[in-house]
Amino acid sequence: MKLLLIHADKMKYEVKKKTKVAEDFDGKGYEMNEVLVAFVSVEKGDNEEVAEKAVEEILDVAKKVKAERIMLYPYAHLSSNLSDPETAVRLLKYMENLIKEEYEVHRAPFGYYKSFEISCKGHPLSELSREIRGEEEEVTKALKDEEKAVSYWYILTEDKKLVEVDKFDFTNYENLRKFVKYEMEKRRAVDKIPPHVELMKRLELADYEEASDSGHLKYYPKGRLIKSLIESFVTEKCIEFGAMEVETPIMYDRAHPTLRKYLERFPARQYIIKGDKRDFFLRFAACFGQFLIAANGVIPYRALPLRMYELTRYSFRKEQRGELVGLRRLRAFTMPDMHTIVKDMEEAKREFFEQYKLSVEVLKELGIYPEDYEVAIRVTKDFFEENKDFIYSLVDILKKPILIEMWDRRFFYFVLKFEFNFVDALDKASALSTVQIDVENAERYGIHYYDEKGEKKTPLILHCSASGAVERVMYALLEKAHMEIEKGKLPMLPVWLSPTQVRVIPVSERHLDKALEIAEVLKRNRVRVDVDDREETVSKKIRDASTEWIPYIAVIGDKELESGKLTVTVRSESTLKEQKRVEMSVEELVERIRKECEGKPFKPLPLPMLLSKRPSFR
């Protein structure tokens, strides 16, 4: 809603001619003295709440300028985004009634050509314009409902006993204690910058981009490489698991009836994009796109379980600013999102179990092990009671205690979900992998399958993010590396994710040719190798390679020229005090790296091979 407020000695208007959208009015015009005239444009999206705020504003100004009366004057020309006439009239009348309680008020009729004369007083406050907007942060129904819901907390132990959280002995379960504390307490007193933020900058992986919205990062070549490798890996794992990869739009009509209802059931804030005729929201996951494909398809029972997958680059969630941190919590993030259509709850449980195992496997191969995260299961009380054996059986997969949050009623779209929560260097927890059993969207979207008798049936749907957000995987790896530093160890990334896997260091200029020759061999064998050809001392080059966490450093000097072997410093076997140096042939090094990277995607070095030709990005 837009307002133009003018404090006038006199305001007089005359009705000239009706327009198509005119309301009923039989007067000819009106005149008021000592009046605050409020020219009003009612805009799309305005509602009673906005009208109330506008009235508050008008009354506030009226008091300040000591106006004796108020005139509301519909004036379309303040906005290019007008509401429909019905809403405008409704809200104008509403405002009139509110003002009437405190002031003498006249409302000029809506939808007429009118002439008017106004004499503005001309003091500093006599001309003001205001824009009134509703609550931008629409809190979804799901969020409000969650507040009202009651949670019961339990630990499901290794030997399948359900223990109330405060009766559980956390001795030897330090990480679980931290996680439970994080989940149940609201206070998190930490006064440090999360370690991964400094690391992502220092290693030239990623950085904040001030020219964008908060929570949108830029990735430098090394960061892009790592992200891209993780993306490829998770995608391959999901396809191998049986998913069909699809691609769907990133924005959707805000008014679409099905999507609208889903939005209300999802606990996240959206980015809104103004289109020419319609408003769009940016997707927060790939659900819509895939559900809309499924709703359109003809699905025989033989096609079930039917798995669809998309790597969302990006998913958008307009998290509150205070929540955004480095790679941990973003407003634009990349998420592997798989949906599985199953015929009934029995099949849903089987798939849930398998996807649980898939998630464990995916994280493990990414370098995040069961001891690095804690399992949470969120479940409605009803579902838990009816499926106790099934839920207890989940303990068998990881053989460690699980935090159970039981809701007295269902307010999201799912009855059961698990998450793997990574506990970071500052004892904060964030969810990585998750799978949910969705009991309402198949019906909402009109997704059906045909059973053996040819009858239309409504399936269930599983939502699965096998690794969780890719950025979050990077965050977890960096936080984990930091925790290694704290323990006095040398931090590193898994070899298959290390931007440079081998650095070749010539001792002096005359060793450069040999260094390049070796690098070429490594490169041909799908190893990311670079050569430090800068005019620096060997010590300096070693130091730089170490601060880049390079897994293998090969120094080439006279000794190597003679022996034909490499002296390789192996990071994973070294400590801060003592470097582990191994003599090996180029072939042996290639073989070692090949083994370490088996089954993982490979991409070439994203930077010039010669360090002397490399820019630095910060």
Added chain:
RNA sequence: GCCGCCGUGGCUCAGCUGGUAGAGCGGGUGACUCGUAAUCACCAGGUCCCGGGUUCAAAUCCCGGCGGCGGCUCCA
């Protein structure tokens, strides 16, 4: 969104109660041709986050904005 702290060369930071900018790293040039965590010397880099205000004078004080961090709220 609210509260608090912070924002100075590419990076990390110094600059007291106002007098108009400094170091280390990095970069360039030169010397050294070097064996496992920083070789030496010289040189070039600054709208002191942005916009207002106070003042003879603002990086410094005040107000507003933007961004970062932490807390609250919240958290696929």
